[in-house]
Amino acid sequence: MAGNSREPGQTVASRLLAVLAAFDERHRTLTLTDIADRSGLARPTAHRIIGELVEWGALFRTESGAYVVGRRLWKLGLLAPDQSGLREIASPFLQDIYGATLATVHLAIRDGDRVLYLDRVSGHRSVPVVSRIGSRLPLHATGVGKVLLAFAPPDVQERVLGNLTRVTARTVTHRGHLEDEMRRVHRDGFAQTVEEMSLGACSVAVPVRHLDGSVAAAIGIVVPNLHRDRARLIAALAVAAQGIGRNLPEQT
Amino acid sequence: MAGNSREPGQTVASRLLAVLAAFDERHRTLTLTDIADRSGLARPTAHRIIGELVEWGALFRTESGAYVVGRRLWKLGLLAPDQSGLREIASPFLQDIYGATLATVHLAIRDGDRVLYLDRVSGHRSVPVVSRIGSRLPLHATGVGKVLLAFAPPDVQERVLGNLTRVTARTVTHRGHLEDEMRRVHRDGFAQTVEEMSLGACSVAVPVRHLDGSVAAAIGIVVPNLHRDRARLIAALAVAAQGIGRNLPEQT
Known part of the structure; x- marks a missing residue:
C-alpha cells in the first residue's frame, strides 16, 4: 500500500494515516525521507504531519532524529x-x-x-x-x-x-x-x-x-x-x- | 482536554487526533454522540472522520453501532x-x-x-x-x-x-x-x-x-x-x- 503514488488520497486524514501506515514490524524506526517514500507524500507534507503526530505523542523523535511509534499510540492500542x-x-x-x-x-x-x-x-x-x-x-x-x-x-x-x-x-x-x-x-x-x-x-x-x-x-x-x-x-x-x-x- | 470547545484546532489532523483522544481506559466503547462530545467536534465532522478511521482500521464499528479501538491501531502500538x-x-x-x-x-x-x-x-x-x-x-x-x-x-x-x-x-x-x-x-x-x-x-x-x-x-x-x-x-x-x-x- 505504501509508496505507490505521490500525495495519495483526497483528505488530510488519509495523509496522516499514510504516515502511520509507513511503520510496520520491519520498519520500526524511520527517517523523514523513509516516511515520505513509504507514504508517497511530498517531504514538506510529511514533515508537517509528522510534527503534529510527534506533538500529540503518536510518534516520538529519537535523539538521532529518526521517528518511532510513541507511547500514546501504544496506550491507545491497548484499548482494542x-x-x-x-x-x-x-x-x-x-x-x-x-x-x-x-x-x-x-x-x-x-x-x-x-x-x-x-x-x-x-x-x-x-x-x-x-x-x-x-x-x-x-x-x-x-x-x-x-x-x-x-x-x-x-x-x-x-x-x-x-x-x-x-x-x-x-x-x-x-x-x-x-x-x-x-x-x-x-x-x-x-x-x-x-x-x-x-x-x-x-x-x-x-x-x-x-x-x-x-x-x-x-x-x-x-x-x-x-x-x-x-x-x-x-x-x-x-x-x-x-x-x-x-x-x-x-x-x- | 476533551469537550472544551467546538471544532478545536486549526487542522484536520488535529481533529482526527481529537477523535482518537476521546478513547481512554474508562471510555473504551463510544457512540458517535459520545465522540462528538468528548472531542468537541460537530457531529457531521466527527462522523466523517470516524468513517475514515473505520475504513483504515483504527476504529471498529460494533454490531450495536458504537465504536471501539481497532486491530490496526493495536498492531501499530506494539511497534512502540x-x-x-x-x-x-x-x-x-x-x-x-x-x-x-x-x-x-x-x-x-x-x-x-x-x-x-x-x-x-x-x-x-x-x-x-x-x-x-x-x-x-x-x-x-x-x-x-x-x-x-x-x-x-x-x-x-x-x-x-x-x-x-x-x-x-x-x-x-x-x-x-x-x-x-x-x-x-x-x-x-x-x-x-x-x-x-x-x-x-x-x-x-x-x-x-x-x-x-x-x-x-x-x-x-x-x-x-x-x-x-x-x-x-x-x-x-x-x-x-x-x-x-x-x-x-x-x-x-
Whole structure:
C-alpha cells in the first residue's frame, strides 16, 4: 500500500494515516525521507504531519532524529477490545499452563488468511519460537493456526489450502494431507505440528469457544517433542480453553 | 482536554487526533454522540472522520453501532520501542520469576508523575492486583513506583512528595516518612509496600539499570505478605533485573 503514488488520497486524514501506515514490524524506526517514500507524500507534507503526530505523542523523535511509534499510540492500542479483552481474560489461564509446564504458551486469533499472535508466555527454559506478540504467521504451519484454519469460513480455507508455502522441510504442503488434518481437528478437538514452523519445536493447540460454540481463538503450547506429554498437554489446554470460554462476554 | 470547545484546532489532523483522544481506559466503547462530545467536534465532522478511521482500521464499528479501538491501531502500538522493546527483553525474566513463585510480577516505567505498567504476569494462584497493562498508578503507593520515584528527577519528586494522596488506610502520606523510604531504596536497592495500594497485597521491587547505571525501569512482585519470603523474592528480582539490564540496548 505504501509508496505507490505521490500525495495519495483526497483528505488530510488519509495523509496522516499514510504516515502511520509507513511503520510496520520491519520498519520500526524511520527517517523523514523513509516516511515520505513509504507514504508517497511530498517531504514538506510529511514533515508537517509528522510534527503534529510527534506533538500529540503518536510518534516520538529519537535523539538521532529518526521517528518511532510513541507511547500514546501504544496506550491507545491497548484499548482494542478484540485484543486486550481476550488477552486479559486468557492471561491467567495461560500463566497457569506456563507455571505447570514452563513451556511456551500462545493465544492467537485468525486475521484474514494468517494467524495473529495476541499473547505469548515464554521463559528461559521454554523452546525458542518464531512468534512474537503481534506476529502474523501462516495458518497451515502452526498449531494454533491449524485450529483456526479448521474452523475458518470456506473461502479462507480455499485460499490457504490453494497456496501451501513451505516453511521448514517438515511443513505440510500436500493439500490432501492438510485436509485430513482439518477433519481430525474437528473429530479430536486439537491440532498438532511437528517441526513445521521451526525445527526443534512441536506444538499442540485447541480451540477457545464462545458460549454459542463458535470459535473465538486458539491456545497452544510449544515443546521440544510430543512423545510422552501429548495427552497431558492437551488436557491442560482443554481445561484452560473451557475457563477462558466461560469468561468471554456473550457476542453482541 | 476533551469537550472544551467546538471544532478545536486549526487542522484536520488535529481533529482526527481529537477523535482518537476521546478513547481512554474508562471510555473504551463510544457512540458517535459520545465522540462528538468528548472531542468537541460537530457531529457531521466527527462522523466523517470516524468513517475514515473505520475504513483504515483504527476504529471498529460494533454490531450495536458504537465504536471501539481497532486491530490496526493495536498492531501499530506494539511497534512502540519503549514499550514493546523493553517488554520483550524483560518478558522471559518475568516469566522465570513467575514460574518459580506463581506470584504477580510487574514491569513498569515512570510516565511523568505516575508509574506506567508495561507488563503484568499473573495466574490464578496470584494475589489479585489493581494494575493492568497500560495502567498509570501513583508513584508513592506501589513498589515499582517507589523505586522509580527514588530515581526520578528532583522536580518530579518535589511534585509527588507535595501531593501524597491516600489510596488505602496504609498508604504512606507523610512526606518525611516517604523521604526516609527513598533513602533506603538507594541504600538497600529495593522498595517495599505493605497494603499501600490494595489491602491484602504487599510488594517488593528493584530497579532495572542501563549499562551506564541509569534506571530504565522497575520490576516488582506482589504477594499476600512479606514475612518469610522477602529476602528470597528480592534475590530473585535482583537476578532478573541484572539479566534484563545486560540485554538492554545502549542508550542512543
